Amino acid sequence: MIRARLSIMMFLEFFIWGGWFVTLGTFLAHNLSASGGQIGMAFSTQSWGAIIAPFIIGLIADRYFRAERILAVLHLAGAALMYALYQAESFTAFYPLVLAYMILYMPTLALVNSVSFRQMADPSREFARIRVWGTIGWIVAGLTISYLLAWDSATAIAAGTLRNTFLMCAIASLILGLYSFTLPATPPKAGDGQGGIREWLGLDALTLLKDRNYAIFFVASILICIPLAFYYQNANPFLAEIGVANPTGKMTLGQISEVLFMLLLPLFIHRFGIKITLLVGMLAWAVRYALFAFGDAGSGVGLLLLGIALHGVCYDFFFVSGQIYTDARAGERFKSSAQGMITLATYGVGMLIGFWVAGMITDYYTTAEGHDWASIWQFPAIFALVVLALFALSFRGQTQRPSAQDA
Template identity: 35%
Template sequence: MTATEEERTSVSSGLFLRLTAMMLLEFVVFGSWFATFGLILATHGLAGTIGHAYSLAAVAAIVSPMFLGSLGDRFVQSQKGLGAAHLAGGATMLLLPAAVAHRGGGLTLTLIFVYMLFFQPTLGLTNHIAFRHLGTHQRLFPYIRVFGTLGWFIAGQAVGWMGLSASPRLFFVTAGVSLAFGLYAFTLPRTQPPAKGVRFQIGDVVGAKAFTLFRHRNFAVLMVCALFTAVALGVYNTYASPFLGALGVHDVASVLSLGQASEVAFIVTIPWVLRYIGIKWALFSGMVMWSVRLALFIVAAGTHDWVAILAIALQGICNDFFLVLAAMYIGTVAPVRLSAQAQGMLILITSGIGQFIGAELSGRLYDATVAKHPASDLGQWTALWILPVVSGLVAAVIWAAFFRHGRSAEVVRYHDDASAELVVGG
């Protein structure tokens, strides 16, 4: 079956179920530990490593996805790359409980870096597999992606129910799920390398051809705004759980998972939003709400923890109307042969560079303010949360001013030669 014929086929219920199971398990793995990792470190005498740990996770996102994406485009079937990465990651995760329990800061940082080298590319691979097999039915993606959000919610609720929000034993749970998912991934539909047979060049190791997409105004604006928004995301991911702990919130994992419940509620509205609001203003709302959300954290430090819970509940707009829509936009406009690298580029910017900046800057602010004062002095958190508020607003202003797109659908043209340029209209 040719690629064109494959794209014209309808999406069977069996394929849909397999893709939703893939997305669910991907985010059960991620959500089981990432949300409360900072709380675990703070509880076990490693608070000073929180910023560094999330920074290293971001460095892994910079180094790993583009490398695996460029190789995967030619040599590795995507489902096999996904399975191998989760098997290796699960094995690495088994070593973390002992490292944290013995307060081995250096070993903990090393292990989390190695784990994230394996895990980070899988975020782009799951998107690529889904988009490739959906073919022309790209608008079904939100209904598949929502199961990823549901997976994170289930993981958070399970961790809270087991009382593992601040326990290193949590990593054993993550390892088990990761190993199981690694085996399942090999059963997913065969996803051939999109650039199989194309001559390999050294620039492909770093995904150099994906950088050609920056010649197109809208793609470049999207990546710049993704960078600023990811700074806010990086600060939130790094210090949301320690902040809730300082507020006296019990069962932090379960409370944080309310954000995923919000994502489930909002993600199903994406087709309606795209039809009546359009891609530009839907993405704009996601950027603005990141600033609103973290401004509420500042308010929460001076009032009650219910304001922080309200901020967590805004996650549906923040993530669905930014990260999910950005992935959908790229899936629509990127040439097929660069699809994996283009999705990897989004992961590079959001989970890599942007979150690295957010984690590093917030880590320094934390050390200069919160770490030097009693936990009860919640006002010291204000300086830390101002950073992501400003970053989100900068992204929104740039987006509103420079992204050119109406409510009509994107127009994509592909050249038949190897350069494969795209043109976006509307």
């Protein structure tokens, strides 16, 4: 019973995110006439939310409130902001609302994990079976938009129908907010949050950067977020603009592959080691964008679908394996702080830079007819190859699976 309740929570949590974030760039470009730079600003609110989230969770939620109650309040407030986004008629009105929403939403990612972990006897075995429902929620959101409601068809986009994604997510956020009050009580633990902001921002783990290999990995993690931002910001507008049918639904191939490659990741790390795993993840980013550069909505649609399906390799083999590597290098003392540090660096600083760069590149290659997508995608492809080459030459980590002793 508890497992089913937590699964519903995860499903709604990621249904909400996937229900508007994937099509955000397409909506802004077609309905609010936003420039590439403005679209980058809107996407970068995710990064600002990731930077501010530790303050909310570490200094407020974990000290004074039950996790499920603050989860409820944040989603109820989020529902109101989502409805306001649904009504926004200009980018000037839209931006402060989406910024406020992401500052409230990003902490909920940690809160749903906290609620789940506190109900589990063995999180290492049980959590994946709960978390996978979040990925399913994201997939269902995309399929609903494309195949059930057809909001991302060319005619629907022209008619402004994508605006309805915000209304749909406002309703889902309202449901999750009310539902959260029924979740198992998750009061603060004795000592929770006592490490203060240094622990939650990961500053206690800065000593890891004294290790040359980890410092190289850390810098590479920030840099590879620049190509990552191009996918989040431009993939859906790209597919819609060149005439790919049901682009949002097709993009769910990325989440499906993420689940499959997550299962293969432990075997790959064990067989080939952490360095090769990280390099494969970086190479996948370059290959994906090359496929996007040469694919089209006609005979080349297979290249686009393959590029989307590479998301599992791109994300799991670099970011998830990077979290595993960070955990191994940190040891018992800095495990939580180290994960906070790498999350803040990647989803915060790295993607903040990435969305800014993606906006500038997109504006530079904007033409009267639309966009020079081949040139836009070549930039992150080449950038990922440069990061890969520098990492391959400078990182001297062991080729075996990571342990607390190796680098």
